[in-house]
Amino acid sequence: RSFARSMLGFLGFIFWGTAVAQMFGGVSVILMFKNYRYLFQESYLSLPGWLALATALTLLPTGVLAVSISIKCSRNQQGTFMYLLLLLLCLEMSSAALACSYCVRTASQLESTISYLFHQHNWTCSQDPGNSAVDVIQRKLHCCGIHNYTDWLKASSLCHPTHVPESCCKEKHSLCRGDLGNVEQLSEEGCLKKLEDQLCFSMLYIFWSCTVLSILELLAAVSNGILMRCQPFHELRIL
Numbered sequence: 001r002s003f004a005r006s007m008l009g010f011l012g013f014i015f016w017g018t019a020v021a022q023m024f025g026g027v028s029v030i031l032m033f034k035n036y037r038y039l040f041q042e043s044y045l046s047l048p049g050w051l052a053l054a055t056a057l058t059l060l061p062t063g064v065l066a067v068s069i070s071i072k073c074s075r076n077q078q079g080t081f082m083y084l085l086l087l088l089l090c091l092e093m094s095s096a097a098l099a100c101s102y103c104v105r106t107a108s109q110l111e112s113t114i115s116y117l118f119h120q121h122n123w124t125c126s127q128d129p130g131n132s133a134v135d136v137i138q139r140k141l142h143c144c145g146i147h148n149y150t151d152w153l154k155a156s157s158l159c160h161p162t163h164v165p166e167s168c169c170k171e172k173h174s175l176c177r178g179d180l181g182n183v184e185q186l187s188e189e190g191c192l193k194k195l196e197d198q199l200c201f202s203m204l205y206i207f208w209s210c211t212v213l214s215i216l217e218l219l220a221a222v223s224n225g226i227l228m229r230c231q232p233f234h235e236l237r238i239l
Contacts, residue, residue: 004226005070011220012066018213019059025209026052029099029202035140036195038133039113045102048206051095055210058088066220069227078228085217085224092210092217099210103203107196111146114192118146135167137191141198144168147190149183 029049033040065081068074117133138144144164145151152164168186169176176185 001227004223008066008220008223008227009070011216011223012063012070014216015059015063015066015220018209018216019056019063021209022052022056022059022213025202025205026050026056029206032198032202036137038117039110039137039195040106045106048095048099048102048203051091051098052206052210055088055091055095055213058084058091059213062088066224069224073227078224081224082221085221088217089214092214096207096210096214099203099206103200103207106199110195110199111192114195115146118151135165137195138165138167138187141191141194142170142187143189143191143194144187145190146192148188149180149186151190153180 026049029052030046033046033049062081062084065077065084069077069081114137117137120132120134145168149164149168152168163178163180164186166176166178168178170185170187176182178186
């Protein structure tokens, strides 16, 4: 019993820390799909992020109950704690499954979507520079082209064959105008790989944090169960 109490108290503090980690993962996924909403039209893709936020908010009272039970056992608190653990397990499994599924699904669709945007950019040479979706992507991710800057050379409808958009320029080169004669001033990596890396990192972060947290919750459930065994069954009516 003493070990179960100590374990439960320790896990209570861990739950508070993991709540912050879950909140970070949820906010990063939501902001990513909001910032690149022209690439990801489906609004439900941010669902793993919202589930992670719900998990983070539920973890706060769960941690409080874990610490409280480790100090003084209460029948009502122990029953409520078990219900919260079950709710958390459902939220985390749903979030992890969706994150893993969306990572594979959106990565396969990303290339065609970004290729379409780059193609559309070639037909809008008269637009204000730096205002298109392509310019926003290249400036935020410090990238150039789909795979690299040579993608702009292959574009048959490019207005200036010897230049790429100024959004390809590295920030430290303030005088850069996208001249292909100064390739060292341009971002080297393509936007597709950077977008895929950012997408999969956010989704896999959600997946693994939910998986680890589920294991910790199972330990908390076992510890709480050991403490509950010492009480008569009729005193656990809340269950």
